[in-house]
Amino acid sequence: MAKQIATSIKYCEQCERKTVHMREARRINWLMHLVLTLVTLGLWVIVFAVVLILHPLTTPLGRKTWICQNCGHESNGFPRI
Numbered sequence: 001m002a003k004q005i006a007t008s009i010k011y012c013e014q015c016e017r018k019t020v021h022m023r024e025a026r027r028i029n030w031l032m033h034l035v036l037t038l039v040t041l042g043l044w045v046i047v048f049a050v051v052l053i054l055h056p057l058t059t060p061l062g063r064k065t066w067i068c069q070n071c072g073h074e075s076n077g078f079p080r081i
Helices: 030-039 044-058
Strands: 002-012 017-027 066-068
Touching: 002 066, 030 044
Parallel strands: none
Antiparallel strands: 002 017, 017 066
């Protein structure tokens, strides 16, 4: 599972405007697993199945919080009502 940085424009409560927010995202590299499955004549499917089972178990339920790049304020990404 590769770690990537997800970016999005969201409203920052501290800056009181829309700013760029970032968070760490864990993604499964589907293409790599497909190529390895073909190269190993299907044996890699066992490893891929383990990855698919463990991925939701190792990913936080609420995901990681979004961090404003201007002020560093952390938010869950949902606007307050």
